Amino acid sequence: MTKSTKSLQVLKERAILVAAYLGPQRGPDCLDELAALARSAGAIVVGQVRQRLRSIHPATYVGRGKAEDLAQRARQSNADIIIFDNDLSPAQIRELEEIIQRRVIDRSELILDIFASRARTKQAKLQVELAQLEYTYPRLTRMWSHLDSVAGPGGAVAAGRVGGIGTRGPGEQQLEIDRRLVSRRITELRQELERIDRRKLREIQGRKDMYKVCLVGYTNAGKSTLLNALTGASVVAEDRPFSTLDTRTRIWTPQKGIRILVSDTVGFIRDLPEQLVQSFKATLEEAITADLLLHVIDVSNANVLSQIEAVEKVLTDIGCGGKPVVKVLNKADTAVNTSTVEMLQTIYPEAVAISAKLRIGLDRLAQVVCQHYAGDRVILELTTTPADGRVLAYLQAHGHVVDQTYEQGLTHIKALLGRNQLPGLMQLRPLQLEVIEPTA
Ligand SMILES: Nc1nc2c(ncn2[C@@H]2O[C@H](COP(=O)(O)OP(=O)(O)OP(=O)(O)O)[C@@H](O)[C@H]2O)c(=O)[nH]1
Numbered sequence: 001m002t003k004s005t006k007s008l009q010v011l012k013e014r015a016i017l018v019a020a021y022l023g024p025q026r027g028p029d030c031l032d033e034l035a036a037l038a039r040s041a042g043a044i045v046v047g048q049v050r051q052r053l054r055s056i057h058p059a060t061y062v063g064r065g066k067a068e069d070l071a072q073r074a075r076q077s078n079a080d081i082i083i084f085d086n087d088l089s090p091a092q093i094r095e096l097e098e099i100i101q102r103r104v105i106d107r108s109e110l111i112l113d114i115f116a117s118r119a120r121t122k123q124a125k126l127q128v129e130l131a132q133l134e135y136t137y138p139r140l141t142r143m144w145s146h147l148d149s150v151a152g153p154g155g156a157v158a159a160g161r162v163g164g165i166g167t168r169g170p171g172e173q174q175l176e177i178d179r180r181l182v183s184r185r186i187t188e189l190r191q192e193l194e195r196i197d198r199r200k201l202r203e204i205q206g207r208k209d210m211y212k213v214c215l216v217g218y219t220n221a222g223k224s225t226l227l228n229a230l231t232g233a234s235v236v237a238e239d240r241p242f243s244t245l246d247t248r249t250r251i252w253t254p255q256k257g258i259r260i261l262v263s264d265t266v267g268f269i270r271d272l273p274e275q276l277v278q279s280f281k282a283t284l285e286e287a288i289t290a291d292l293l294l295h296v297i298d299v300s301n302a303n304v305l306s307q308i309e310a311v312e313k314v315l316t317d318i319g320c321g322g323k324p325v326v327k328v329l330n331k332a333d334t335a336v337n338t339s340t341v342e343m344l345q346t347i348y349p350e351a352v353a354i355s356a357k358l359r360i361g362l363d364r365l366a367q368v369v370c371q372h373y374a375g376d377r378v379i380l381e382l383t384t385t386p387a388d389g390r391v392l393a394y395l396q397a398h399g400h401v402v403d404q405t406y407e408q409g410l411t412h413i414k415a416l417l418g419r420n421q422l423p424g425l426m427q428l429r430p431l432q433l434e435v436i437e438p439t440a
């Protein structure tokens with residue numbers, strides 16, 4: 001057995017998932033997503049508990065009796081960890097851990113943990129470290145005191161154990177460091193990230209002459225697969241949440257003569273922890289500065305409508321509310337969902353159905369993107385010299401030449417061009433240029 005397989009097994013914790021909800025259940029499968037996240041973090045799901053509550057118990061979130069049931073269930077199924085779909089306060093976690101005698105984490109901690117184990121670039125690592133220190137640190141400190149006594153053979157896991165869910169990233173190292181050091185580290189990280197943010201912004205602004213499209217969407221919707229299909233990139237695409245944490249930008253040629261930048265971004269998820277949104281601002285900057293967003297939607301997901309809603313909420317939160325968006329109905333090859341595709345196309349008539357994986361519908365997508373790229377068309381009259389072929393070539397590549405006459409050694413051209421292509425034309429400095437009128 002190789003070393004890496006061994007070390008992976010350390011992470012295979014046995015988890016019981018719990019979703020407690022007030023009133024009717026949120027979705028048909030609120031635990032499905034949590035299970036995918038838990039598996040993505042390396043856990044083995046050994047139990048799922050759904051609990052309807054009349055009210056939230058301040059001390060333990062679920063009632064004390066239910067917590068005791070969970071303790072028994074954890075012993076019977078030899079579970080290491082209990083993962084709640086709900087956000088819990090540090091005090092509730094402490095109380096639940098006392099009763100259940102196992103580590104307890106919530107959905108946000110689980111998401112942060114996945115991010116911690118996936119971060120590869122310096123920026124992503126810093127972002128995750130910051131988010132974890134801000135969100136997880138107050139919770140991790142609880143383990144110094146009471147959980148040290150909890151660990152036992154075959155039972156719960158000791159607090160400081162390396163590699164357990166919720167203890168990865170800075171967690172295990174920070175446990176011995178006092179609060180002052182942590183807050184100093186938070187300040188350092190913020191400063192360093194601000195520096196990276198500024199650099200990134202300069203980088204993006206430096207590309208401002210190129211049209212920018214950004215792929216956004218719920219995690220696992222197929223953004224990376226689409227980037228690969230459009231641009232021949234080789235970004236990792238996997239069937240698990242959050243395979244992409246870093247932005248990748250590639251050049252796409254949707255039509256001859258048109259080159260635009262396409263960026264892949266980190267996936268969204270409902271109730272994304274605020275700390276993560278904040279620290280991933282630089283990654284999301286690509287979306288903020290994009291000219292057009294392609295909202296990639298997984299039509300094979302049973303919760304497709306609530307996923308769309310969650311993505312729209314994040315987009316509004318990060319200030320992309322008013323940006324032009326094309327909805328891309330991906331995974332349309334999954335035959336089961338033809339009715340979903342039809343339903344979504346009724347709600348969003350402009351949406352484009354594709355299969356990124358099978359590369360179906362990409363021509364239509366290219367067409368729609370090119371329409372946005374061109375913007376509304378204007379009629380131009382301009383004059384150039386016959387020796388300067390660049391102006392004519394540009395108009396032929398990006399627009400439509402209506403008329404061309406020669407007079408006194410000059411070329412007069414009448415053409416149609418997308419408004420967004422005007423700056424490119426200006427750069428070629430025609431002798432005279434007049435924008436006549438917008439056309440329908
Ligand atoms: N059937 C089908 N599967 C697809 C299609 N597009 C992507 N997938 C699969 O969906 C899974 C997720 O794809 P990714 O491209 O990694 O999704 P992503 O949106 O980049 O996900 P994150 O980076 O994790 O947010 C992979 O297993 C893909 O093979 C498609 O058109 N049809």
Ligand SMILES: [Mg+2]
Binds near residue numbers: 223224237243244264
């Ligand atoms: Mg991806």
